[in-house]
Amino acid sequence: MSYHNISHQELQIDNLGEKRFPSPGWQRNFSPEGTGWHTDGDRILLCDHTTIVEKAIAAGEPLPSIELAGPRKEIFFNPSQTCVAVVTCGGLCPGLNDVIRTIVMQSYYAYGVRRILGIQYGYEGLDPAFGHRPLELTPEMVMNLPYFGGTFLGSSRGRKDTKVMVNRLEALGVNILFVIGGDGSQRGATDLYEECQSRGNGISVIGVPKTIDNDLMFMDRSFGYQTAFAAACHAVTGAHAEARGARNGIGLVKLMGRDSGFIACSSALATGEVNFVLVPEVEFELDGEHGFLAALDRRLEQRGHAVIVVAEGAGQDLIPVSDARLDASGNKLHEDIGVFLKDRINAYFKNQGKEATLKYIDPSYTIRSGPAAPEDRVFCLNLARHAVHAGMAGKTGMVVARWHQRFVHLPMKVVTRGRKKVDPNGDFWRSVVEATGQPSVMRA
Numbered sequence: 001m002s003y004h005n006i007s008h009q010e011l012q013i014d015n016l017g018e019k020r021f022p023s024p025g026w027q028r029n030f031s032p033e034g035t036g037w038h039t040d041g042d043r044i045l046l047c048d049h050t051t052i053v054e055k056a057i058a059a060g061e062p063l064p065s066i067e068l069a070g071p072r073k074e075i076f077f078n079p080s081q082t083c084v085a086v087v088t089c090g091g092l093c094p095g096l097n098d099v100i101r102t103i104v105m106q107s108y109y110a111y112g113v114r115r116i117l118g119i120q121y122g123y124e125g126l127d128p129a130f131g132h133r134p135l136e137l138t139p140e141m142v143m144n145l146p147y148f149g150g151t152f153l154g155s156s157r158g159r160k161d162t163k164v165m166v167n168r169l170e171a172l173g174v175n176i177l178f179v180i181g182g183d184g185s186q187r188g189a190t191d192l193y194e195e196c197q198s199r200g201n202g203i204s205v206i207g208v209p210k211t212i213d214n215d216l217m218f219m220d221r222s223f224g225y226q227t228a229f230a231a232a233c234h235a236v237t238g239a240h241a242e243a244r245g246a247r248n249g250i251g252l253v254k255l256m257g258r259d260s261g262f263i264a265c266s267s268a269l270a271t272g273e274v275n276f277v278l279v280p281e282v283e284f285e286l287d288g289e290h291g292f293l294a295a296l297d298r299r300l301e302q303r304g305h306a307v308i309v310v311a312e313g314a315g316q317d318l319i320p321v322s323d324a325r326l327d328a329s330g331n332k333l334h335e336d337i338g339v340f341l342k343d344r345i346n347a348y349f350k351n352q353g354k355e356a357t358l359k360y361i362d363p364s365y366t367i368r369s370g371p372a373a374p375e376d377r378v379f380c381l382n383l384a385r386h387a388v389h390a391g392m393a394g395k396t397g398m399v400v401a402r403w404h405q406r407f408v409h410l411p412m413k414v415v416t417r418g419r420k421k422v423d424p425n426g427d428f429w430r431s432v433v434e435a436t437g438q439p440s441v442m443r444a
């Protein structure tokens with residue numbers, strides 16, 4: 001059976017070797033019958049759609065399934081001899097400090113690990129040429145981190161040489177590396193994992209996936225997303241007040257969403273104040289009687305004000321660009337759709353000889369740099385706990401995630417293979433069209 005073209009074999013998690021040490025948690029007599037303990041054989045189905053499952057059973061094909069996260073009764077690493085390291089890479093996202101904190105706390109208190117290194121400024125910190133020294137982390141140092149946004153360890157973009165970084169891990173005596181970062185970071189972590197495997201150096205590489213846009217495959221949600229979208233709602237409400245406060249008032253809010261428009265859609269659904277949602281997954285045109293500008297004009301005629309939410313990756317095909325720009329990691333930089341739309345909307349109404357007052361709000365950096373909301377904090381805590389359980393059990397080349405409400409282990413390669421997107425033909429997008437009243441198609 002194939003679901004998103006993933007085979008059962010591709011979902012297998014690599015293990016460094018035999019688990020020879022009793023888990024300290026097991027020794028502390030947590031009930032052996034409790035549901036918290038799992039073996040590597042405890043798995044859940046990747047796809048729970050009965051039609052697909054029944055078809056696969058009838059065809060005698062193996063059902064793709066995923067390993068459950070959780071403590072193992074025996075572990076691979078001897079805690080008192082183990083050194084763990086943690087690094088944060090890519091852009092900021094609420095909850096990074098929560099994950100750092102719990103990796104330290106869990107390693108220290110639940111397993112008794114005493115050497116915990118904080119790699120500074122992303123993968124740069126693993127390249128000696130940059131001169132960043134690792135921090136020796138203690139519970140006292142990280143205790144209060146979640147009160148602050150950002151990342152305590154610093155972050156960076158830009159490719160670094162995999163062999164140089166693995167040399168550094170070996171020289172530091174690191175046994176488990178935790179990589180907190182997005183798709184690029186997890187691709188980098190996959191390179192590190194493969195290099196460690198080919199050297200047979202026994203280093204485990206475990207990822208904690210970070211994406212504020214909630215766009216990673218096979219994950220119910222990603223940390224920081226709930227915080228971001230709650231904060232985005234404040235910006236939308238502000239834009240609504242601005243729009244209502246002026247004759248023909250227009251509130252335009254640009255939100256995160258480079259490839260997927262989940263934050264833009266969710267903030268529209270939650271506030272009930274948005275009239276147009278523009279996302280990367282749904283193409284639209286500006287001009288013509290079916291275009292966005294004419295629809296906006298009609299809305300102003302009817303109601304005297306309008307609120308627009310645009311995801312940063314929306315409408316890129318509309319902006320004339322001479323050369324594609326790339327960031328340090330080689331990601332294509334988007335042109336600023338917010339400023340572009342603002343100018344085009346103003347020009348449109350000026351040409352029509354109509355008065356309109358547009359207020360443009362771009363809260364992106366304020367949102368991504370803030371601390372996590374309580375529900376995200378709990379989520380970060382659990383991701384980090386499970387990352388430490390997985391690392392101590394000798395798992396490698398995997399990330400922790402939540403799928404169908406359970407914490408699971410997924411191979412890094414599977415997670416970075418594609419992106420989760422808003423389906424223009426799905427019920428989520430339909431809910432947005434229904435809740436906003438925007439035309440379902442805004443092009444000829």
Ligand code: ATP
Pocket residue numbers: 089090091092122123124156157158159160181182183184185186187188189191210211212329331
């Ligand atoms: P964000 O969500 O902020 O984009 P990200 O983890 O994707 O997070 P990037 O800047 O793309 O952020 O990558 C972070 C780190 O991972 C960088 O140091 C980068 O060099 C490395 N990286 C990115 N893409 C790859 C790749 N294809 N292979 C190996 N390493 C990569």
Ligand code: MG
Pocket residue numbers: 090182183184185331
């Ligand atoms: Mg990325």
